[in-house]
Amino acid sequence: MHYGGSVKALQGVEGRVEWAQQPAPACDVGQIRIRVAAAGLNRADLLQCAGLYPPPPGASDVLGLECAGVVSEVGAGSGWKVGDRVCALLAGGGMAEEVVIDARHALPVPEGVSLLEAAALPEVYATAWLNLFQLAGLKPGEKVLLHAGASGVGSAAIQLCKAFGSPCWVSVGSAERLAYCEVLGAQGGVLRGADNLQALRDFAPFDVILDPVGGSYAALNLELLALDGRWVNIGLMGGRKAELDLGLLLAKRIHLIGSTLRSRDEQFKADLLRDLQQQVWPLFAEGRLKPQLQRSFPIGDAQTAFAELASNRVNGKLVLTIDPTLV
Known part of the structure; x- marks a missing residue:
């Protein structure tokens, strides 16, 4: 044609x-x-x-x-x-x-x-590579949290973290999806839901968080990040508005990065x-x-x-x- x-x-x-x-x-x-x-x-x-x-x-x-x-x-x-x-x-x-x-x-x-x-x-690997490695500057040994870990981007990100030597954890919607992520290389994680998400504290602090959820996870992300942590927001599945403790943002020297490809x-x-x-x-x-x-x-x-x-x-x-x- x-x-x-x-x-x-x-x-x-x-x-x-x-x-x-x-x-x-x-x-x-x-x-x-x-x-x-x-x-x-x-x-x-x-x-x-x-x-x-x-x-x-x-x-x-x-x-x-x-x-x-x-x-x-x-x-x-x-x-x-x-x-x-x-x-x-x-x-x-x-x-x-x-x-x-x-x-x-x-x-x-x-x-x-x-x-x-x-x-x-192309889309998921370009997204994961851009946000984790180029924008967040992920280094070997740094800990990563991937929200929606069983998604296309999450699946690519887990494999990249494993390949480049950064342990990662996930939040997902079911036990079956958590098992899927662990087979791909995730260290572990939690099931979605307010009470369950709090269990991410057991794995914190994280150096990098990749988040397609946005609003409803924002305050928790800030709490879970390590000193000089990088939080890359790539979606708004959980809403576009959030209330944040900016004192925590300053004290931890957090880099908050908004990213679209x-x-x-x-x-x-x-x-x-x-x-x-x-x-x-x-x-x-x-x-x-x-x-x-x-x-x-x-x-x-x-x-x-x-x-x-x-x-x-x-x-x-x-x-x-x-x-x-x-x-």
Whole structure:
């Protein structure tokens, strides 16, 4: 398919998803066109579908922040060739038959990883690497607390902590999910709920907390952090407002970092993915990191997949199969 034609793509329409024709985008200098095999599903897709998280200015309004597939067209200076197997980090557009991206935002599919599995890697590993290692400056031996530890980002973060020598603990929603996290490498953790969360004091103090929950966990995070601790907030599942003891923030010299990846500029993402390829991608070939793909759905069952993710019972990642002939 080339510019002037059309492709099918998934859009959120009034809380539901719709697989419909869209104009095929042009492939320009420094870009590549990917024939999409599969696309990873993320909580941001749920929010966008519900009308709560619009794409950044200039980004596609098609759902999908990550995908994997085969390069089908290359713009001048892209560095890729037709036929290359890639996975990609996107601001939107991954849940489509084709997507055109900045060539610097694609990564080679790691050795030993299928295209289906690769579709579940870019968003969560980029998020975990950015927030734990680049922004929080996590060092070997430092203790980490991961809220929502069984999520896609949590699953990636546990494995990265283990690979780079930082013990981690988690908060999760069930005993089964805690066991899942411990198999991945977590030292232990607690089940979600106000009383249970207090048990995190037994493992504290933590040097770094990665938190997608926000408001309802804020005061506890402050209490659990060590001197010079770093608290990275990446989501608001528990609300956007909290009351904090700023005296504690000052006394402990806490670094409170608010972080989003989707709205970062093209160069920032290119630099992040280059670092990821150098520091993290070799660990897949070595077997020290593994994709955590719980289940894949055909694109025709996208609504079911979205409901499954919204249930908060998913360990790791869900993926939509878009071209079964490639996977």
